[in-house]
Amino acid sequence: MKPVKVGLLGLGTVGTGVVRIVEGHQEDLASQVGSPIVIEKVLVQDKSKARNISIDPDKLTEDAWDIIRHPDIDVIVEVMGGIGLTKEYILEALSLGKHVVTANKDLMALHGPEILAKAQENRCDVLYEASVAGGIPIIRTLVEGFSSDRINKIMGIVNGTTNFILTKMSQEGASYLDVLKEAQELGYAESDPTSDVEGLDAARKMTILATIGFRANVALEDVSVQGISSVSKEDILYAKRLGYEVKLLGIAERQDDLISVSVQPTMVKQTHPIASVNGVFNAVYVYGEAVGETMFYGAGAGELPTATSIVSDLVAVVKNLKLGVNGKQASLAYKEKKLKTDEQISSKYFLLLKVADRAGVLARITQVFADFEVSLESVLQQPTPSNPEVEIIVITHDANKAAMQKVLAMFESLDVVHEVKSVYRVEG
């Protein structure tokens, strides 16, 4: 049995996990695919750096081309991250007929179509299960498990770092910055954690999920993005009082052929299963026209969970090699993309307003909602220490995004509204 040789680009959090799983599960893997899988070479930035895994120093290289152009390497596993150089390496590897497994959502969200086209051209596989929701096999589930259904909604907690932060803020009253530091130390956060907390990491993952789920090429710029840096402890307390949790949700919806994709902190009813997904865990809720509601839950980041997805992709590539069917995957995005306008995007909203405590104020505020045909589900008023001011908490019925933008613009110019403290989408 000729071994299948793998070139590993990166030996950080995920790369270390890949080595552990490939070496630790060697016999099982060989039995499944009919050949030993061997990590032949490993790319790092600095060979002299201390590693928390023992590895033959002869396998380490600081020159990516040693791996990409290595004549015996069949599969490249890319876990170094980044976009520019990494894309160059992957395209070159594909043009040399090497298959690619990657965890790189940044790259796949931005350049997925180009990379997949290059793979097809060269009859190669490119698999990227680990790029979304770490250890949850959600990509394979959408591609294969839902191939018979039409997906109408994908709603996910797809960023472990922000879920870890929001959970600790909610359960322990911890400060945002302290928890972010802990997430970085645990290896969950990106090298630049801004992309986690500002929602970009989740947006990239939703781009990938929406493309696969709706079978249309969704681009990153189609996703409306808001992160969690403005979520306050006060908002979380209000949410809990009203029976909600605040979660950073990616939401992709389809109605007829129109789609919308967004990422934003969202108040989720505590009775919805996604509200109880805590810590670094991720969950993806998928609503299929025929199957109804389904939900997939698991570790969204970290060494071994992410490496599990990588090695499963590796197994799939090697099985394809044995069958001689690499690069023969049907097109994933064969439909024309049609995006909803703001008038067509609809959801419930939570608003926290600080307003003057005078006769007629509540009536003026509710009139603004009425003027833009936004119907209200509940209104709660309570005094604040800064008299004469009260807080008004409003939850709307389903309202379209354009109408809500007009309501908020009107509040800006209304003297009785001192501050629009918070606005959240509401789900569940």
Ligand code: NAP
């Ligand atoms: P990491 O810990 O920062 O590791 C990156 C590795 O790549 C390091 O070994 C580094 O070498 C090497 N590297 C980086 N740039 C390089 C360059 N220009 N040339 C040579 N080597 C280079 O990153 P990670 O957390 O494992 O993440 C890797 C990828 O997986 C990223 O795309 C990330 O978004 C994705 N991902 C991560 C997770 C997670 O839980 N961490 C989950 C899902 C997906 P040195 O060791 O010498 O510095």
Ligand code: HSE
């Ligand atoms: N930074 C990412 C997260 C890693 O926190 O979810 C997994 O993609």
